[in-house]
Amino acid sequence: MKTNGAANIGVVGLAVMGSNLARNLASREGNSVAVYNRTYARTESLVTEHPEAGFIAGKSIDEFVASLAKPRTAIIMVQAGAGTDAVIDQLAERFEPGDIIVDGGNANFQDTIAREQRIAPTGIHFVGVGISGGEEGALKGPSIMPGGSEESYRTLGPILASIAAVVAGEPCVTHVGTNGAGHFVKMIHNGIEYADMQLIGEAYDLLRTVGGLPPHAVADIFARWNEGPLESYLVEITADILRHVDQATGLPFVDVVLDQAGSKGTGVWTVQNALDLGVPVGGIAEAVFARAVSGKAEQRAAVRRLVTSRPEVQKVSPEFAEDVSAALYASKIVAYAQGFDAITAGAEKYGWNIHKDQIAKIWRGGCIIRARFLDRITQAYTENPDITTLLEAPYFAQAVADGEAAWRRVVATAALSGVPVPGFSSALSYYDSLAAERLPAALVQGQRDFFGAHTYRRTDRDGAFHTLWGGDRSEVTA
Ligand SMILES: NC(=O)C1=CN([C@@H]2O[C@H](COP(=O)(O)OP(=O)(O)OC[C@H]3O[C@@H](n4cnc5c(N)ncnc54)[C@H](OP(=O)(O)O)[C@@H]3O)[C@@H](O)[C@H]2O)C=CC1
Numbered sequence: 001m002k003t004n005g006a007a008n009i010g011v012v013g014l015a016v017m018g019s020n021l022a023r024n025l026a027s028r029e030g031n032s033v034a035v036y037n038r039t040y041a042r043t044e045s046l047v048t049e050h051p052e053a054g055f056i057a058g059k060s061i062d063e064f065v066a067s068l069a070k071p072r073t074a075i076i077m078v079q080a081g082a083g084t085d086a087v088i089d090q091l092a093e094r095f096e097p098g099d100i101i102v103d104g105g106n107a108n109f110q111d112t113i114a115r116e117q118r119i120a121p122t123g124i125h126f127v128g129v130g131i132s133g134g135e136e137g138a139l140k141g142p143s144i145m146p147g148g149s150e151e152s153y154r155t156l157g158p159i160l161a162s163i164a165a166v167v168a169g170e171p172c173v174t175h176v177g178t179n180g181a182g183h184f185v186k187m188i189h190n191g192i193e194y195a196d197m198q199l200i201g202e203a204y205d206l207l208r209t210v211g212g213l214p215p216h217a218v219a220d221i222f223a224r225w226n227e228g229p230l231e232s233y234l235v236e237i238t239a240d241i242l243r244h245v246d247q248a249t250g251l252p253f254v255d256v257v258l259d260q261a262g263s264k265g266t267g268v269w270t271v272q273n274a275l276d277l278g279v280p281v282g283g284i285a286e287a288v289f290a291r292a293v294s295g296k297a298e299q300r301a302a303v304r305r306l307v308t309s310r311p312e313v314q315k316v317s318p319e320f321a322e323d324v325s326a327a328l329y330a331s332k333i334v335a336y337a338q339g340f341d342a343i344t345a346g347a348e349k350y351g352w353n354i355h356k357d358q359i360a361k362i363w364r365g366g367c368i369i370r371a372r373f374l375d376r377i378t379q380a381y382t383e384n385p386d387i388t389t390l391l392e393a394p395y396f397a398q399a400v401a402d403g404e405a406a407w408r409r410v411v412a413t414a415a416l417s418g419v420p421v422p423g424f425s426s427a428l429s430y431y432d433s434l435a436a437e438r439l440p441a442a443l444v445q446g447q448r449d450f451f452g453a454h455t456y457r458r459t460d461r462d463g464a465f466h467t468l469w470g471g472d473r474s475e476v477t478a
């Protein structure tokens with residue numbers, strides 16, 4: 001076959017992400033791209049629609065592997081889970097020591113660690129790479145979070161840098177850490193994405209329900225916010241979506257979409273792992289739960305039937321939109337702080353040397369959570385990588401303090417008006433928990449000691465203590 005060994009890189013899985021990533025790779029100087037998809041029809045239409053890419057199309061996995069130059073590098077972009085395992089096995093059977101298998105899908109990082117261990121004895125490199133940016137990002141430049149060995153990054157790094165988004169002259173890619181580090185950080189990215197989307201949803205709901213504004217007016221407010229500190233891809237697309245009118249009915253698009261949010265699982269993984277790591281990520285968890293609640297159609301209908309009157313919507317001042325903007329910004333800071341805390345804990349547990357300033361930097365472009373304030377996060381972790389929370393960095397401490405009064409007004413108004421704001425209110429409670437002089441955790445410890453002799457520590461001296469609750473209530477050293 002005349003194409004044997006001609007391609008310096010290959011892509012397996014040519015759905016939305018894989019086909020666009022393949023086109024992105026093909027558009028870069030010096031690349032020759034081999035493509036393969038289980039169902040050949042996808043390969044055929046990609047190659048036919050994009051002759052300019054000069055793809056080398058494999059009809060079979062053998063043809064695909066034969067078309068790769070040695071050492072071979074192939075990026076897998078297929079459905080996470082069994083599909084990915086099937087393709088890894090097919091490639092591993094045909095690849096040789098020194099070749100690189102890259103999983104660019106949304107894999108669970110624990111699977112990535114296990115896969116790397118499974119492949120390692122063959123001498124083939126296995127690299128898990130988080131890729132964010134959706135359809136457009138894959139084509140024009142995503143944010144890329146590679147894990148895997150230093151050695152494989154020496155080969156892969158320049159290729160990934162050539163296709164990544166560029167911000168201030170720097171490609172949005174960094175070697176996150178070994179084995180599953182890239183997929184771990186991508187998982188946290190998605191958890192933050194969930195929180196950000198939920199908070200934006202709550203802001204919209206408040207402006208609409210309490211502020212009494214129609215979608216196009218809310219769109220104008222989001223567009224204005226997008227020119228300030230809230231500037232971000234998600235705020236930008238929100239304005240766009242809210243302006244969109246359904247062609248079939250002439251109604252605002254947002255009013256004809258069923259109010260049940262789906263998910264593919266990465267938000268759930270973030271929360272599950274944060275629980276294992278003991279990191280409070282309430283903002284992300286509330287966002288995951290909010291999607292789950294939205295899908296509970298029967299429960300929602302049952303409660304709606306029972307509730308005969310809803311609270312009267314509070315009257316608000318003309319500055320209400322500014323208050324909502326402040327609440328959104330403060331809650332968003334909390335969500336990102338929680339996400340970065342999870343990265344700190346994950347790095348510690350799994351032995352990854354993750355530079356949080358670099359993560360914030362590569363999230364500034366290409367990915368779904370790209371936002372102006374990631375510059376501030378980059379700065380905070382560059383100035384002091386050891387801050388205990390983003391909330392103690394001077395800029396963020398000030399930003400939250402500036403918005404605090406408005407944040408409280410918004411949460412109170414929402415509660416009195418019967419508008420659900422699990423994101424805003426959990427973020428505020430988290431902030432209040434960190435800021436409180438004393439927490440009721442002292443009472444919880446007392447309860448634990450009472451029923452389970454779980455002991456407690458005292459404020460006035462070291463050691464563990466137990467009160468003889470069933471006896472004379474004297475205190476003993478545990
Ligand atoms: N969509 C998005 O915005 C983003 C997606 N991702 C991740 O990127 C990856 C690709 O996403 P997307 O492009 O949306 O595609 P999908 O997740 O919808 O997966 C479809 C692709 O997987 C292939 N596939 C499924 N099962 C198998 C199998 N057993 N053997 C071989 N191939 C199989 C399909 O082949 P066939 O055509 O034969 O069915 C098709 O190419 C996923 O891991 C996703 O989570 C990451 C960032 C953003």
Ligand SMILES: O=C(CO)[C@H](O)[C@H](O)COP(=O)(O)O
Nearest residue numbers: 132133134263264265266368
């Ligand atoms: O990874 C992504 C972007 O970064 C995908 O868009 C992801 O699939 C979105 O998650 P979900 O479908 O659960 O909302």
